[in-house]
Amino acid sequence: QVQLVESGGGLVQAGGSLRLSCAASGGSFSTYAMGWFRQAPGKEREFVGCIRRGGFSTRYADSVKGRFTVSRDNAKNTVYLQMNSLKPEDTAIYYCAADYTGTCQTNGPTYDYWGQGTQVTVSS
Secondary structure (H helix, E strand, C coil): CCEEEEECCEEEECCCCEEEEEEEECCCHHHCEEEEEEECCCCCCEEEEEECCCCCCEEECCCCCCCEEEEEECCCCEEEEEECCCCHHHCEEEEEEEECCCCCCCCHHHCCEECCCEEEEEEC
């Protein structure tokens, strides 16, 4: 079993930055692909970005491409989501997830483990 704990959320003004962290325990972190998803009130969960197990390949949703960056530190069992140029429409609960296949998938059900989420609120 893998446990995931997100942190780093909060309130920020539009144009600002936040860095989310997701700490993993209980599994072989380096073998998992890691993804970030978000869910805004009244909306379905959506893919944000992901990183393959080796950390050399990432994918992003079009809505965040060029503004968000996913990275990982396998020595610290942690994945990060650096969010720059934040917009009010980025307001959501952000979740990290682990995929045992090690690939970088945009489909939520592909992922095996999920964190509890961290709230990000961007004010205009």
